[in-house]
Amino acid sequence: MTPLRTLVLVLGDQLDLDASAFDEFDPSQDAVWMAEVAQESTHVWSGLARIALFLSAMRHFAAALQSQGRPLHYRRLDDPDNRGTLADELQAALERLRPQQVTMTAPGDWRVWQAIKSTAARAGVPLSVRDDRHFFTTVREFAAHAKKRRSLRLEYFYRELRQRHGVLMREGGPEGGQWNFDADNRQSFGAEGPGPLPARSRFEPDEMTREVIQLVQARFASHPGALQHFDWPVTREQALQALDQFIEQRLPLFGRYEDAMWPGEPWLYHSQLSAALNLKLLNAREVVQAAESAYRRGHAPLQSVEGFIRQILGWREYVRGIYWTQMPAYAEHNSLNAERDLPAWYWTGHTEMACLRDAIHQTLAYGYAHHIQRLMVLGLFALLYGVRPQQVHAWFLAVYVDAVEWVELPNTVGMSQYADGGLMASKPYIATGRYIQRMGGPCATCRFDPEQRVGDGACPYTTLYWDFLMRHESWLARNPRTALQAKNLARVSASEREAITQRATAIRRGDVGVAPAPKR
Structure with missing residues (x-):
């Protein structure tokens, strides 16, 4: 039997066939490991839709891996021998498969990272962690930016990234002569309301998703939320469709109404792409590129495109940098000494x-x-x-x-x-x-x-x-x-x-x- 060279760990929010963890992947001597575990739905009292989205997207991604001929070790939540935690499942996999090394793309959760790092160390297996290419910056780059400043502010970081990556720039300056178009955005609908709204992207659950929904309803019946409206994108192909529909139908008015609300209208002109981005079904670069292209071809006004891009190229990168440079102490901050229970x-x-x-x-x-x-x-x-x-x-x-x-x-x-x-x-x-x-x-x-x-x-x-x-x-x-x-x-x-x-x-x-x- 050929020894296993590399076991590639894929987490539930790393569903990208081109992730850095797969660089130099050789199906003749490497394999992929994924696990659904109850702990990821119970360490906070997760809602039913959130659980179903992660599980369905993971199973669809596993099918995509197998269709490409990548050897896969996959533990389902409903497997009778499921140990319930990521650390326990990983430990058992390392003992059984005995890989020479473990490789993964940098995780997004401090708790999960600590569990994986500790488990690999106990097993004596070298762990290699690679940068996540779904972001415009690395944590190291954010730390360098933060070190140069007395205080952290999104605006300065955002401008720096715009310049570095040439996004919405013209002749060395910002497109339209200013960095921020908030003054032209954030309007309300007025007393007459939003009027007819473009339809949101909806994806009817397929057989695999329906199976997941049944499992979640049975296993997590006491958890909050509902599943009768579940229609989120769970594959790369669906996520791309959702991106195209947003760009064509809702981006032009996104900026104007990005802060507006209206009773009974959940979706309005928002992208609803954050779940696909955070699961890595979409890459932030392709989303920013699609929005900028819409401006360049005259489909969407600059105020909407800049406002949307700022959420991704600016805010999304900024909060990630804050998280990874400040954890674990950041999670316990309570500067206002607020001590009441959530109603x-x-x-x-x-x-x-x-x-x-x-x-x-x-x-x-x-x-x-x-x-x-x-x-x-x-x-x-x-x-x-x-x-x-x-x-x-x-x-x-x-x-x-x-x-x-x-x-x-x-x-x-x-x-x-x-x-x-x-x-x-x-x-x-x-x-x-x-x-x-x-x-x-x-x-x-x-x-x-x-x-x-x-x-x-x-x-x-x-x-x-x-x-x-x-x-x-x-x-x-x-x-x-x-x-x-x-x-x-x-x-x-x-x-x-x-x-x-x-x-x-x-x-x-x-x-x-x-x-x-x-x-x-």
């Missing part, structure tokens, strides 16, 4: 607040919400309420189909909850209920008034916003980007401050905003 209704949507009810019901039904719903509805409430950021992180990681820790953790702990004290963002994203109303939230159907901060009809967001200002007045006043907000407290009388505090206490006690569970 139980985040798992059910049983709340009187229409915007939260709409966003949570949508999240549980589809495993999806767009970035403003996540930041300025779901995340904002948790921040103002004072939820321990680690609980907010666990919820976001659990419920969204595109959630992998390297991108979700910095977005939650850093941007949404400001728990890193300003390392990632220059200010906390705080607002009253009027912001949600202005961007198209379902305030018209809500019993709470965003204009009111006290009284029975006061919007909990507005009450908690003013309570947040009072609790953190001194440091908000010292931050140039929040000093004006803190200054507004001077207009609030002592008696009204007391009324705000009392109503905020009632909200946190559960006396306000919690709807009774529906009868079954």
Whole structure:
């Protein structure tokens, strides 16, 4: 029997036949190893759609490997001998297969990386880790960028990458004469609403996906979410179709309405490509190239294309750099000393607040919400309420189909909850209920008034916003980007401050905003 030279490890978010781990792959002496394990669905209480997406995409990728003749050792979740954890399955595979070395593309999760590294070391098998070519930068390059600066800010990093990779550049300067077109974007739909919207990409589950759905429904019946709407891309071919459809049908108006909301409309003009990108069914380079090409051929305006590219070439690279240069301590940051438990209704949507009810019901039904719903509805409430950021992180990681820790953790702990004290963002994203109303939230159907901060009809967001200002007045006043907000407290009388505090206490006690569970 020919000794196994290299065992290539492929994780559930590394589904790329051209990944760096496959460089120099020789099917006559190398093999691929993959494993579905329950631990990846239970270390946080993962939603059904998220579990199904990972498992279905992994199984389709395994089929693609086999069609190319690459030897594969694959452990299914429903195999009777499945040991339940990645480390235990890998240890057993190393003992059985005895490879001379293990190779993998750099993982995206610190916890998984520690497990793999420790397991390989215990087995005495050399482990080679290669750069992930799905990113424009390496962690080493981000660390070098960070070392040169007193503070980290996306804008400087984004400009550096635009220049380095020649994206949306003309004669050495930014296309259109400016780097950022936010002033032309972020409009609301107005009172008339969005009107007819382009259809989103939908992919009817095939036999393999239907089998996965049945398995997930049986194995994880107590987990949150639903699967009746499951239609996400699970193959490379489907992901490319989704990319083409976004570029042709939704990118032209993406920028204008990237921050808009509308009740009952989950998809709007957003790309819905983040899950395919994070599973590596799409490469960030090809997505950026497709968007820039749409601008060059006159199909989409610069404001939309720049706004979309900034999310990928800028923000996606930035949060990855933050994650890998700051872990593991980053996961425990809690600069605002927030210690409250996440309200139980985040798992059910049983709340009187229409915007939260709409966003949570949508999240549980589809495993999806767009970035403003996540930041300025779901995340904002948790921040103002004072939820321990680690609980907010666990919820976001659990419920969204595109959630992998390297991108979700910095977005939650850093941007949404400001728990890193300003390392990632220059200010906390705080607002009253009027912001949600202005961007198209379902305030018209809500019993709470965003204009009111006290009284029975006061919007909990507005009450908690003013309570947040009072609790953190001194440091908000010292931050140039929040000093004006803190200054507004001077207009609030002592008696009204007391009324705000009392109503905020009632909200946190559960006396306000919690709807009774529906009868079954």
